[in-house]
Amino acid sequence: MLVADHLCKEFGNVVAVRDVSFAIPGGTSFGLIGPNGAGKTTTMRMILGILAPDGGQLSWKGARIDGCTRRRFGYLPEERGLYGRISVQEQIRYFGRLHRLRPAQAAARTKRWIERLELEEYAERPCSELSKGNQQKVQVACAAVHTPELLVLDEPFSGLDPVNAEMLLSVLRDLMKDGTTLILSSHQMWQLEAACNAFCIVAGGTVRASGTLAELRSRWPTRVIRVAPASDSVCSVLDRVAGAKPLDRFDGTIEYEVPASTRFSELLARLVAADAITRFEAVEPSLHDIFIHTVESTA
Amino acid sequence: MLGDFVTVYGAELARRIRSRPFVIGLLIGVVGVACFTLLPQLFISLDATSMYRVVLVADPPLAHRAADLLRQDFTIVATLPERTPDAALLKRYKVAAAIAVSRAGSSLRVAVYAKDPGNVAEGALRRDLIPLALEQETALPPRRIATLLKLPIGVHPVSSRFESSAASDAAHGIGFMLIFLLYIIILFNSQLVMTSVAEEKTTRIAELLVASVDPIALLAGKICSAATLALLQMLVWIAAAVALHGGPSTSSHGPAVRVADLIGAHVMSPEMLIAFLLFFILGFFQLSTLFAALASLINRIEDLGSVTMPLVMPNVLAFIVALLALQAPDVPWIVGLSFIPGISPYIMFARMSVSEVPAWQVGLSLAINAAALVAIVIAAGKIYRVGMLLYGRLPTLAQVWNVIRS
Numbered sequence: 001m002l003v004a005d006h007l008c009k010e011f012g013n014v015v016a017v018r019d020v021s022f023a024i025p026g027g028t029s030f031g032l033i034g035p036n037g038a039g040k041t042t043t044m045r046m047i048l049g050i051l052a053p054d055g056g057q058l059s060w061k062g063a064r065i066d067g068c069t070r071r072r073f074g075y076l077p078e079e080r081g082l083y084g085r086i087s088v089q090e091q092i093r094y095f096g097r098l099h100r101l102r103p104a105q106a107a108a109r110t111k112r113w114i115e116r117l118e119l120e121e122y123a124e125r126p127c128s129e130l131s132k133g134n135q136q137k138v139q140v141a142c143a144a145v146h147t148p149e150l151l152v153l154d155e156p157f158s159g160l161d162p163v164n165a166e167m168l169l170s171v172l173r174d175l176m177k178d179g180t181t182l183i184l185s186s187h188q189m190w191q192l193e194a195a196c197n198a199f200c201i202v203a204g205g206t207v208r209a210s211g212t213l214a215e216l217r218s219r220w221p222t223r224v225i226r227v228a229p230a231s232d233s234v235c236s237v238l239d240r241v242a243g244a245k246p247l248d249r250f251d252g253t254i255e256y257e258v259p260a261s262t263r264f265s266e267l268l269a270r271l272v273a274a275d276a277i278t279r280f281e282a283v284e285p286s287l288h289d290i291f292i293h294t295v296e297s298t299a
Numbered sequence: 300m301l302g303d304f305v306t307v308y309g310a311e312l313a314r315r316i317r318s319r320p321f322v323i324g325l326l327i328g329v330v331g332v333a334c335f336t337l338l339p340q341l342f343i344s345l346d347a348t349s350m351y352r353v354v355l356v357a358d359p360p361l362a363h364r365a366a367d368l369l370r371q372d373f374t375i376v377a378t379l380p381e382r383t384p385d386a387a388l389l390k391r392y393k394v395a396a397a398i399a400v401s402r403a404g405s406s407l408r409v410a411v412y413a414k415d416p417g418n419v420a421e422g423a424l425r426r427d428l429i430p431l432a433l434e435q436e437t438a439l440p441p442r443r444i445a446t447l448l449k450l451p452i453g454v455h456p457v458s459s460r461f462e463s464s465a466a467s468d469a470a471h472g473i474g475f476m477l478i479f480l481l482y483i484i485i486l487f488n489s490q491l492v493m494t495s496v497a498e499e500k501t502t503r504i505a506e507l508l509v510a511s512v513d514p515i516a517l518l519a520g521k522i523c524s525a526a527t528l529a530l531l532q533m534l535v536w537i538a539a540a541v542a543l544h545g546g547p548s549t550s551s552h553g554p555a556v557r558v559a560d561l562i563g564a565h566v567m568s569p570e571m572l573i574a575f576l577l578f579f580i581l582g583f584f585q586l587s588t589l590f591a592a593l594a595s596l597i598n599r600i601e602d603l604g605s606v607t608m609p610l611v612m613p614n615v616l617a618f619i620v621a622l623l624a625l626q627a628p629d630v631p632w633i634v635g636l637s638f639i640p641g642i643s644p645y646i647m648f649a650r651m652s653v654s655e656v657p658a659w660q661v662g663l664s665l666a667i668n669a670a671a672l673v674a675i676v677i678a679a680g681k682i683y684r685v686g687m688l689l690y691g692r693l694p695t696l697a698q699v700w701n702v703i704r705s
Contacts, residue, residue, distance in 0.1 A: 048510045051688075071511075075507060075510040076507075077510070080503060081499070081506070082502065086314065095507075097306045139507075143507070
């Protein structure tokens with residue numbers, strides 16, 4: 001388990017991380033999300049030992065994180081970089097060696113990752129000749145070649161087409177099956193929803209919300225319902241719901257925001273009594289909605 | 300940390316040794332050494348076929364006597380009766396000059412008609428014909444004149460390690476060559492380290508690297524691999540110089556210089572070779588570490604020049620002062636500069652090449668440079684650690700100073 005306890009970091013007069021705490025159980029994936037400048041990258045850098053925290057503590061499996069521990073971590077930074085003149089194969093092997101894999105082991109793992117990420121035809125080519133998406137895949141391989149215990153990925157899906165993004169999701173799931181703990185940061189919320197077990201929303205250097213998606217949703221005060229047809233009788237039923245607020249009307253469907261405490265089965269019964277209902281949908285808030293609401297409400 | 304160092308060192312070494320800049324640099328160096336060693340001989344041989352190839356114009360009795368004397372230095376293609384030489388004559392005999400010798404009363408008159416008046420061996424001409432002129436003036440027997448002119452001059456070294464003026468000349472030449480080699484290799488290889496760091500910074504691979512290995516191990520592996528290649532480069536160049544210069548001279552002008560002769564004549568000594576190696580190591584590590592630290596601060600490759608110029612200029616000046624030190628090794632200000640870290644590797648070695656520098660001075664210079672290197676490594680390590688993750692505006696000097704003090 002990774003535990004971050006009241007981390008803080010300042011750069012001169014700028015407070016990058018004010019107070020961040022979370023705990024990530026081993027073998028799970030954790031989404032660290034927040035607006036630009038929230039302190040996500042700084043937090044990740046502190047976990048990886050690139051930056052030393054000014055305050056607070058970090059521990060991995062109950063022990064303080066030192067150089068040896070960090071060698072078992074992997075990192076995909078937000079700003080990508082590769083040696084342009086070095087071949088894909090040599091690059092991945094080099095990072096394997098930096099993480100203390102023996103030469104034969106590094107070579108075998110490199111071959112495996114090249115096959116897993118479908119990079120065989122580029123294996124001997126210099127990285128500078130690869131497309132952005134393929135470079136991204138090489139970087140993922142460099143970060144994960146040593147099968148890290150903890151893999152930190154900052155915006156891992158940027159630059160990937162939907163097919164490759166799906167491939168990366170599959171790779172991350174496989175890593176989790178092998179016991180790797182994942183920390184992901186991304187602005188592509190649907191991909192995070194698909195990839196992560198729990199989330200932490202950071203803004204202004206502090207934690208604004210955290211928990212599983214179900215826990216985050218349970219704290220959400222409203223739900224959106226979509227009903228068709230958008231007739232006057234349907235509207236009059238919805239208008240009588242305490243705290244209900246009309247949102248939108250499209251393709252013969254009407255959208256209302258209602259309190260989360262609303263009893264949907266009773267509401268549906270009333271609607272059926274009022275009109276011939278063809279659609280009734282209670283929409284759970286997405287991670288995107290929760291993120292926007294959390295950040296705006298605490299700004 | 301040692302494991303990180305070994306991995307980075309091995310990878311950097313393998314990468315660089317196959318890199319185009321290294322291979323091209325190595326070959327250019329060999330060509331340069333060849334030019335340095337063969338061109339002077341080539342010029343001398345060209346001189347032999349042009350400047351010393353002449354036509355003699357004189358009345359037959361005088362021509363006979365003059366030709367005998369001139370053959371010491373000149374190739375006389377033809378001897379012609381008295382006339383005024385012209386371009387057609389020079390062209391017909393394919394010579395650089397026509398030497399006209401005539402009597403004017405009891406004196407001897409010599410005139411040279413040359414295509415290029417600047418390309419006339421006046422010294423040799425005067426030396427060869429003076430016996431004839433004296434004979435004309437004094438009527439002394441030629442044998443007596445020859446005896447008088449062969450005045451023996453003995454050169455006796457006092458507190459010098461050189462046994463002859465030839466050995467001293469050779470020491471100056473070798474000193475110049477080695478200082479030039481030192482300068483080129485230190486600067487060239489330090490710049491390779493600098494561009495490597497700048498590449499890692501500007502391609503943003505730095506963050507991935509420092510998350511994987513200790514930045515100091517990364518920097519040390521990089522610099523040590525460059526030092527190894529610099530030594531290899533130096534060995535190849537020196538071997539090329541020895542191979543090209545160590546053989547017998549093919550020219551009749553100028554002495555051949557052999558390595559064994561240099562050591563025998565105290566031009567080179569094992570102590571000097573050790574000092575050369577130590578000054579190279581100290582100078583290279585100082586400059587490359589500083590270059591690496593500065594390169595870690597830039598965001599664009601284009602900024603490299605402006606950031607590193609303050610370090611390149613002292614090196615250029617040090618090289619120039621070292622050349623002066625070859626001429627005046629014991630001038631107080633040069634002695635003083637030979638203790639200043641950074642520039643002293645060139646200057647102290649220049650002094651050592653041509654004079655007897657007390658051992659304590661060499662030791663002190665090495666110690667000061669070693670101490671400076673420790674300070675540079677500590678400061679540069681701090682800058683490098685921070686610089687590799689620093690993006691945006693170039694930091695101010697005050698900010699860099701704060702990092703060093705931290």
